[in-house]
Amino acid sequence: MWIFSLALKSIKNRKFITSLTILSIALSVGLFLSVEQIRRGARESFSNTISKTDLIVGTKGGSIQLLLYSVFHMGSATNNLLYKSYEKIKANPAIEWTIPYSLGDSHRGYRVVGTTEDFYKFYKFRQDKSVEFESGNSPSGIFDVAIGAEVAKNLNYQVGRKIILSHGISEGASIYDHGDKPFTITGVLKRTGTPIDRAIYITLEGMEAIHIDWQNGVPPSADEMIHPDKIKKQNLPIGQITAFLVRCKSRIEVLKLQREIDAFKGEPLMAIIPGVTLSELWRGIGYAEEALKAVSLLVIAVGFLGMLVSLYTTLNERRREMAILRAIGARPVDIIALLVFESGILSALGVLLGVIFVYAGLFIFQPILENSFNLYLPIQMLSNVELTYLLVIVGAGFLIGLIPALKAYRNALADGLSTKI
Amino acid sequence: MAAISIRNLKFAYEKDNPVLDIPSLDISSGEKVFLFGPSGSGKTTLLGLMAGVLEGSSNLFSGDLNILDQNLAKLSVSQRDSFRGLHIGYIFQLFNLIPYLSVIENICLPCVINSKRRAKIKCDLNRAAEDLAIELGLKDFLHKPVLRLSVGQQQRVAVARALLGEPEILIADEPTSALDADHRQKFIELLFEQASRTRATLIFVSHDQSLAKSFDRNLSLNELNRVGAR
Ligand SMILES: Nc1ncnc2c1ncn2[C@@H]1O[C@H](COP(=O)(O)OP(=O)(O)OP(=O)(O)O)[C@@H](O)[C@H]1O
Numbered sequence: 179m180w181i182f183s184l185a186l187k188s189i190k191n192r193k194f195i196t197s198l199t200i201l202s203i204a205l206s207v208g209l210f211l212s213v214e215q216i217r218r219g220a221r222e223s224f225s226n227t228i229s230k231t232d233l234i235v236g237t238k239g240g241s242i243q244l245l246l247y248s249v250f251h252m253g254s255a256t257n258n259l260l261y262k263s264y265e266k267i268k269a270n271p272a273i274e275w276t277i278p279y280s281l282g283d284s285h286r287g288y289r290v291v292g293t294t295e296d297f298y299k300f301y302k303f304r305q306d307k308s309v310e311f312e313s314g315n316s317p318s319g320i321f322d323v324a325i326g327a328e329v330a331k332n333l334n335y336q337v338g339r340k341i342i343l344s345h346g347i348s349e350g351a352s353i354y355d356h357g358d359k360p361f362t363i364t365g366v367l368k369r370t371g372t373p374i375d376r377a378i379y380i381t382l383e384g385m386e387a388i389h390i391d392w393q394n395g396v397p398p399s400a401d402e403m404i405h406p407d408k409i410k411k412q413n414l415p416i417g418q419i420t421a422f423l424v425r426c427k428s429r430i431e432v433l434k435l436q437r438e439i440d441a442f443k444g445e446p447l448m449a450i451i452p453g454v455t456l457s458e459l460w461r462g463i464g465y466a467e468e469a470l471k472a473v474s475l476l477v478i479a480v481g482f483l484g485m486l487v488s489l490y491t492t493l494n495e496r497r498r499e500m501a502i503l504r505a506i507g508a509r510p511v512d513i514i515a516l517l518v519f520e521s522g523i524l525s526a527l528g529v530l531l532g533v534i535f536v537y538a539g540l541f542i543f544q545p546i547l548e549n550s551f552n553l554y555l556p557i558q559m560l561s562n563v564e565l566t567y568l569l570v571i572v573g574a575g576f577l578i579g580l581i582p583a584l585k586a587y588r589n590a591l592a593d594g595l596s597t598k599i
Numbered sequence: 600m601a602a603i604s605i606r607n608l609k610f611a612y613e614k615d616n617p618v619l620d621i622p623s624l625d626i627s628s629g630e631k632v633f634l635f636g637p638s639g640s641g642k643t644t645l646l647g648l649m650a651g652v653l654e655g656s657s658n659l660f661s662g663d664l665n666i667l668d669q670n671l672a673k674l675s676v677s678q679r680d681s682f683r684g685l686h687i688g689y690i691f692q693l694f695n696l697i698p699y700l701s702v703i704e705n706i707c708l709p710c711v712i713n714s715k716r717r718a719k720i721k722c723d724l725n726r727a728a729e730d731l732a733i734e735l736g737l738k739d740f741l742h743k744p745v746l747r748l749s750v751g752q753q754q755r756v757a758v759a760r761a762l763l764g765e766p767e768i769l770i771a772d773e774p775t776s777a778l779d780a781d782h783r784q785k786f787i788e789l790l791f792e793q794a795s796r797t798r799a800t801l802i803f804v805s806h807d808q809s810l811a812k813s814f815d816r817n818l819s820l821n822e823l824n825r826v827g828a829r
């Protein structure tokens with residue numbers, strides 16, 4: 179394949195301009211792929227996080243906000259709902275199970291979730307997977323805690339260790355610690371690939387207990403403080419929770435139950451269907467995604483335009499080269515092939531480098547994205563859609579080479595062996 | 600055997616503006632021909648026709664043009680290209696070389712492009728190219744980028760490339776116009792020597808009449824060409 183090796187040598191000869199061309203294509207392809215990867219990663223991890231839940235109930239407000247803080251532990255609730263309301267709704271015979279969540283505290287940036295045994299029993303993610311324990315078991319005592327796999331790994335915690343929870347949700351050190359009421363880790367959950375990995379689970383009673391002696395959101399002074407030994411599960415009434423998940427016995431009941439909850443008398447409540455709200459979320463993000471995608475495709479086009487310009491402008495100085503090739507027996511189509519190969523090689527190298535950029539970027543930014551945005555991007559093979567896009571991009575690179583190639587072809591035919599330039 | 604035989608050749612780049620009209624020209628095999636004529640008289644055009652590079656489309660081209668007893672008009676475009684690659688070595692006035700290839704790669708290129716020409720070389724292609732280059736005094740430049748060479752050295756590389764694979768016809772279009780008198784003489788001697796060794800027919804174009812005497816035959820294009828006479 180002499181044309182191919184000639185094209186390679188010609189590219190190598192113009193190192194500076196060709197590496198700029200390759201870089202610009204690589205960056206644009208990298209941008210495009212990152213958008214795709216983040217989009218895909220976000221969608222997959224979001225829709226895999228919750229299954230088999232028909233309704234999520236919280237106080238009235240934004241439905242997307244409710245979905246985000248209850249299931250994905252992003253943002254926070256504005257209001258809690260009364261435990262009494264929860265018990266009243268739970269009594270509805272249409273309901274198969276419920277999982278209450280009480281939120282608002284954290285430990286070194288990881289959200290603390292107060293819940294009941296029902297969470298370990300009923301919660302489903304990735305279709306039909308249940309929460310399982312890597313070691314230990316579910317918290318039963320007031321000051322027992324189970325931690326997600328990511329928490330255990332990052333903080334290097336094991337069963338038996340005592341930890342102190344912080345009031346409020348903050349990344350670093352919190353202003354207020356629940357230092358007076360330490361918790362003991364009784365269980366470490368298996369990795370789920372969902373926000374569960376980054377959460378810490380205590381009992382609803384535990385959540386009540388650490389705030390029992392607080393007044394108006396301020397911790398107790400030393401003499402007002404109630405010693406943990408004095409708090410007993412039996413005489414600890416649960417006042418509020420933040421949200422709860424509902425599974426109906428039959429799908430037909432869901433809409434009816436949703437209407438009932440939306441019209442609940444005791445306090446303003448709201449029930450959302452996770453799938454519906456998720457697609458609402460996608461629709462909202464969808465425009466941004468499409469815009470980003472369009473921008474990255476435009477950037478690719480700009481990269482190609484750069485290549486076209488750099489190939490086209492060299493054509494005049496390469497007229498002699500083409501005349502020489504013709505004189506020693508190259509066909510006009512060989513001239514076309516040479517230039518098409520050149521642009522094809524440039525775009526293939528650009529795409530390859532772009533893919534390398536993306537994987538390097540994933541590798542570097544995965545922990546950052548995970549910690550700062552709770553977005554876990556798996557490092558996985560390119561999807562068929564992405565591969566198709568890349569093939570189309572390389573193909574377009576070859577096609578674009580046809581423009582200077584046809585020009586060179588016409589030059590070569592017109593010039594023959596005359597070498598005026 | 601006639602290397603080149605022309606009858607009633609007419610050629611024009613544009614309609615109604617003929618460049619060549621040659622009633623008859625025969626060049627026999629092994630002859631060393633000096634072709635001269637003023638600038639613009641059509642020398643390069645004639646060489647382009649002989650090499651089969653110029654498109655002989657019907658209304659601009661007529662007559663018979665036989666190279667090595669092959670009527671070029673009867674060949675398809677790509678057949679003409681491979682015919683040229685196999686049987687003709689071509690040397691330009693200047694800048695004969697592909698700038699991004701080394702000396703040895705330039706010399707080998709015609710044999711890389713044309714597999715039949717490659718097949719004529721019985722030993723290793725690189726060996727043959729090196730031997731030839733050394734014979735032409737290019738020993739120290741074999742793997743250098745061609746742009747580092749002087750013009751005289753570049754022209755010698757061009758000779759080596761034209762000769763490798765021993766084509767029957769060597770065409771040189773003013774190959775010495777950029778050389779000084781001393782180098783010009785040496786270059787021509789070298790070309791003669793190699794042409795004799797491979798028994799190639801040499802067609803050498805120049806408007807420098809002082810070179811003419813060492814050739815077997817001198818051809819004035821203006822005398823051959825009826826367009827010029829008018
Ligand atoms: N590609 C072309 N298209 C149109 N006309 C051309 C082309 N090449 C040459 N001509 C014209 O044909 C005529 C002969 O040109 P040619 O290059 O054959 O002359 P030449 O004898 O080789 O001249 P020189 O000694 O200057 O190289 C000129 O009038 C020139 O203008």
Ligand SMILES: [Mg+2]
Pocket residue numbers: 642643644772
């Ligand atoms: Mg000329």
